[in-house]
Amino acid sequence: MLHVQKLSLYQAQQALIQNLSFQVAAGEVLSVMGASGVGKSTLLTWMIGALSSAFTATGQCFLNQRRVDELPTEQRQIGILFQDDLLFPHLTVGGNLAFALPAHIKGSARQQQIDTALEQAGLAGFAKRDPSSLSGGQRARVSVLRALLAEPQALLLDEPFSRLDTALRQQFRSFVFAQIAHLQIPAVLVTHDLADVPSDGRIIQL
């Protein structure tokens, strides 16, 4: 359960978001919509703990009853997906995934888990490939796998579908939603496009 309580975001004394509270249940995808510049992405950067110094915020964020908004990013256990896949270009596809995998998975189990994840994503045998040799859709799927292999307790999606063309978009969307449902973690999706919102998903309009 992800719980944002009484969040207000200011940019140079001007309120972007005022007194926003919401809860997201495990396995649910909450969509945040609104015109550009309204503070949708800023909301996500606050939740992940990377708010730029141009902004100030008041409010609290709880993840599974644990208060996280005062923790550094790396201790929040919240994953994020951006518009760009941001795969690390100096690592192979497998290297990117191994980077995300927790250290308690050791030895051959690491490679096995990476291979299984790739296989489920329809990318069997891609571990040794360089990210630059993949298509946009394939890269997007790897970036999802990377975020999820780190075993996050929640996932934030910052318009991750907007770069893909219509055909790929539909496919990728259902892939992401299926993963979230499977892992039973709360997710917050920021988007411009109503079509991105899962069927009977809740929407917050900013």
Added chain:
Amino acid sequence: MRCLSLANTNSQSVDRGLSFIAWLGVLLILGLPLLGLIPIFMVGLQAKAWQLLWSDPQFLPALKLTLFSAGISTLWSLILACALVFLFYPSKTWQRLQQQLPIFLAIPHAAFAIGLVFLLAPSGWLVRLVSPLFAWTAPPTWLTTTQDPYALSLSLALTLKETWFLLWVMTGLISQEWLVKQSLIAKSLGYSAWQAGWQILFPQVLKSLAWPLLAVFAYGLSVVDMALILGPSTPPSLAVLAWQWFADPDPIQQLKAQVLALVLVGLLVLGAGGAYLAYKFLTALWSKPSGRRQRTSVIRFLSPWFSYLLTLPFWLSLGLLLLWSLADSWFFPQIVPSRLGFATWQQAELEPLLMTLWIATCSVLISLPLALLWLEWGKQRQAYLYLPLIIPALPFTAAQYQLALLLKLEGSLSAVIWSHLAWVLPYILLVLTGAYQRLDTRYLLTAKTLGYNTWQACLYIKWPLLLRPIMAAAAVGFAVSVAQYLPTAFIGGGRIETVTTEAVSLSSGGNRATLAVQAVLQALLPLFAFMTATSLSRWYARQHPGLN
């Protein structure tokens, strides 16, 4: 209208003329010395020269010393610059560091080294600070904190100075949006900023750091002014050794000096090869992440001190230079001078200052227009223009000297200015190129569609738009010229005295206050240039608020 059409018919010949000037200038400044390297390389074919060098008892110890100080300072400045970025970007501390960065970059190596001597020497400020604890009334003679036989103080000075250079390079790299986001991704996967820095950012910026690192290593190999001030003397570093041999009229020593200059080039190639192997090894290491997330409590605890550890030596050195220049009497173990006054300043020799001003101004007045011509009518991306920044200064200067000798121009002011251009021009190009490429090409195109030729479009549109980077480049060029020791001393043959050569020669004994005055002048000149450029830029920006 008639005027315009006339210009258009002439435009091709104007272009050709300007292109010719640009090429001629670059050839005279950079091409000739590179040609002059050939005879030095020919010396390398003489087995006798190598035998002479090998049998010199100073060679091997000096080689070890040089490899150590150049290698260790390159490695540490890389580590420290990266650590600064990974720990502090983009915090308040980072912004504070950024504000100090231009000052640290502007301080010439020699002035910084002299300040460090005042700080670290057995009679220096730090020893004075602790002397009450040990009841020292005279500088401890057993202490060798500067000019130590292992070149530790030289390595330390190089490390501190080059850290800021690499930080400046990294500032340009790190501000890129995608790097910031990648670091955020790594943190959201559970890694600390420190780990994200070393495992994700470092491997990626390392490639862009290759050339700057090579320049740092080359500088460490061939530095003479700093080595004379802080380095050991028996034996000295290779560059100093070669410099001493070059100064000796004995043809045998000359031969040894030339092979030694070659050895420096060889060491550079060797170092580059070693670095490449290390890079390959690291890449293999990085390719299989273990997934281990580290707790960073220790680093978090240390980090506030860490930034002071790197900035404090500069401020202390500068403060001590200033204090010494104002000290009427300052005996061991006093922590502050017992009497302050302007006596040393009143008696100070000002000819070196005027000479420095003159040389630096001429260097900029020649290099800057040439750089602008080159960027427009030459070829923009030419790696060899930056060769003087990457090959060790000693063989390059030796080649310049051979040419000056050939033309009977050694010891002349014009030859010294010409020798400075080989460093001033590349640095000016380095600063200008980025801004030049970022400028929207449609401005120039618009001007041309209005009927102006390239020359007019540059004069009226492009260069005024680029005025701020042009002024920054002028300031950098000025600072580079002020800091030159080797070409001034070598080509000038001891007859041309600048604040830099004066400060270095005064540093070997003599009056500390007199030395401090010259060092302060040397440090102030570049600072003055940067401040002028900044305030002119601000003024210009106020006049033209639309300019960014």
